[in-house]
Amino acid sequence: MTMIHKAPWFWAWVAAIAAFCATWSLSAGGAGGTALAVAALTFGSFSVMTGLGQMLVITMGPGNTDLSIPATMTLAATLSLKLMGGMTGSAGLIVLAGLVSALAIGAGVGVANFALIRLLRIPPIIATLSASFLYQSLAIWSNRGLRIKPPQVLADFTTGRALLGIPNLAWVALIISFGFWVLLNQSGFGRRISAIGQNPRAARLAGVPTARVSATTYVICAIMAGLTGFLLACFSGGAALNMGAEFLLMSIAVTVIGGSSIAGGNSNVPGIWAGALFMYLIVSMLNSYGLGAGVRLLSTGIIIIAIVAAASGRKARL
Amino acid sequence: MTCKGLLLTATTIGLLLGTQTMADTADKKIALSNNYAGNSWRQAMLESWKRVTDKAVADGAVASADAFTTAENQATEQAAQIQNMILQGYDAIVVNAASPTALNGAIKEACDAGITVVSFDGIVTEPCAWRVKVDFVKMGRDEVEYLAKRLPEGGNLLEIRGLAGVSVDDEIHAGIEEGVKANANFKIVGSVNGDWAQDVAQKAVAGILPSLPEIAAVVTQGGDGYGAAQAFAAAGRPTPIIIMGNRQDELKWWGEQRDANQYETMSTSIAPGVSTLAFWVAQQILDGQDVPKELTVPFLSVTQDTLDQALKDTPEGGVTNVDYSQDDAKKVIAGSK
Structure with a gap:
């Protein structure tokens, strides 16, 4: 662990902790620390969950980015909440139906995205962007933007803190993150994704089934978007048509800030958490210091560049 | 057609024109x-x-x-x-x-x-071009005027702004600033951008709340009131007077609070x-x-007196509306x- 400062996610964690301390120092008597940590963990969880999916896609190398995340979130949330809103019966069954439908919509979207990329040979960015218009239109068409309240049990779960005072959402994100860590670092699938990102031609010649790996990756990313949309809608009291908007850039930002290579082939899970917490805390910090929106955006940009530069500078010297 | 018939037809058309005045378009x-x-x-x-x-x-x-x-x-x-x-x-x-x-x-x-x-x-x-305008500056000013009536002794305000860079946001903000200038016992102690979306507002408010003193009221731009209320509740803080923005979930929350503890506020939007x-x-x-x-x-605007009617007329999950x-x-x- 002596090399911890050389880990790609090191500087992101330093920045996140610094932003936390800077905001905390403003709260009267230090009492706000817990509230801030809870808020950061709660809202960071959504960024983590979309970021993990995006990270896998980005790992597959240049040109691989899923731009349909916001629309997928909106579509999955709108349809699953509509389904749950119309159901009667036991709460467990309703929740299960909602969750399964959100995941299934995610999977469907992932398959559709990959079909466009593979069968029609459209570059991923164009394919996912144009498909996202379709998903967004479906969401608008299905419910005209009316908010349907989630079942009470789901609203309570997503806003609750059942274990150790840590938000339930953060536990969910943590468990999923562990799954992604195993997938990326311990499984053959993870190595194949990295291999494709490092050199697709070499990977194919070495016998990596690139089409299948890439299809699975897009499906996983879309399922994560569907799940995040479902949880976010339950958390905030209903699906909104613009609910996913900020997660397009957020999912890419947390991947890059966390030290994963935007050129692909090299990713890490701890960095996603650092990036997500940092992105939340930096806005809280600048808000708390009373800076206007213009200064806030400017400082966020400069700080992100500094972190990425610091992280990549370390790598260059290795 | 006879002369008489023509005359009759002309009279009918004339009557129609008189009542509808639409034939030209x-x-x-x-x-x-x-x-x-x-x-x-x-x-x-x-x-x-x-x-x-x-x-x-x-x-x-x-x-x-x-x-x-x-x-x-x-x-x-x-x-x-x-x-x-x-x-x-x-x-x-x-x-x-x-x-x-x-x-x-x-x-x-x-x-x-x-x-x-x-x-x-x-x-x-x-x-x-013609412009059908809303006096957004007045909307901001009215919010503070309302608060001045409710809280004569003043207090700390949290401002939730809209989408940065959009003219509507600047105008409502200018109105709120004017209002605060006219009522010197109010002070804006914090300002966040809620992008007129309640989950964004909730997120931003939850992040700034730990560093804020006691808040007497929240001035908003619409679509963000419910999110602000959720953030205050999650932080375990007393609920301030939150100006609402005519969304059904905001009105519903207001109605529930009114029934539970006589909560009073106002709601205004275009x-x-x-x-x-x-x-x-x-x-x-x-x-x-x-x-x-x-x-x-x-x-x-929806007031304490018109809340029940507005709740009845607004579709579940929609926005209070009126067809002109x-x-x-x-x-x-x-x-x-």
Whole structure:
């Protein structure tokens, strides 16, 4: 662990902790620390969950980015909440139906995205962007933007803190993150994704089934978007048509800030958490210091560049 | 046809003209150019448009009233859309613009082609177009005036702003600042951007709350009140007076709080149905009426007394709305002269 400062996610964690301390120092008597940590963990969880999916896609190398995340979130949330809103019966069954439908919509979207990329040979960015218009239109068409309240049990779960005072959402994100860590670092699938990102031609010649790996990756990313949309809608009291908007850039930002290579082939899970917490805390910090929106955006940009530069500078010297 | 029959027909037509005064625009085509449809307010706006214009077409007030929405909320895309409308030969274009200035070129082209252009909500600065405006500065000022009545001793305010860089956000903010200047015992101790979306507002408020002293009231711009209430509840803080913005979830929460602990506040926003007012204004201009270029619409406010009615009229998960009629448009036009 002596090399911890050389880990790609090191500087992101330093920045996140610094932003936390800077905001905390403003709260009267230090009492706000817990509230801030809870808020950061709660809202960071959504960024983590979309970021993990995006990270896998980005790992597959240049040109691989899923731009349909916001629309997928909106579509999955709108349809699953509509389904749950119309159901009667036991709460467990309703929740299960909602969750399964959100995941299934995610999977469907992932398959559709990959079909466009593979069968029609459209570059991923164009394919996912144009498909996202379709998903967004479906969401608008299905419910005209009316908010349907989630079942009470789901609203309570997503806003609750059942274990150790840590938000339930953060536990969910943590468990999923562990799954992604195993997938990326311990499984053959993870190595194949990295291999494709490092050199697709070499990977194919070495016998990596690139089409299948890439299809699975897009499906996983879309399922994560569907799940995040479902949880976010339950958390905030209903699906909104613009609910996913900020997660397009957020999912890419947390991947890059966390030290994963935007050129692909090299990713890490701890960095996603650092990036997500940092992105939340930096806005809280600048808000708390009373800076206007213009200064806030400017400082966020400069700080992100500094972190990425610091992280990549370390790598260059290795 | 006999002489008498002709006379009778003429009288009937004359009577019809007298009651409807619409015959002059019966062959006119009006188009709606809309820059964005991705939230519940815009959906309600489009539904209002459809409801009112379908009836207007059926009644023979106009020949057609088609709505077009651009996909990406981009000024360039909307400019191209307006140029297409010019080529398609519409008589009037009602526009909710992506930018107050970037569409001016396309708007001018439309005017030069003899097309009546009426902008609303997102208005354009091009002088040849009509503007159905909301006095957003007054909306901000009114919020603070209301709070001054409720809290004579003043207190700390948290301001939730809209989308940074949009003129509506600047105007409401300016009004709030004016109000605070006039009522010196109020102080804005924190300001966040809620982007008029309640989950974004909730997120931003939850992040700034730990560093804030006790908050007496929250001034908002609409669509963000429920999120703010959730953030206060999650932080375990007492609920301040939160100005609401006519969303159904906001009104419902307000009603629940009122029943539980006599919670009092107000709610104000611009009604999505303002699109239908702009439609009737366009119809009136095509009809040859003398209409001033600047028209001001009142905002739609919900008070403690009208809360129950508003809750009843607002669809589950929607926005409090009102469809304007031709008479409303005439009244607004007369009032602005």
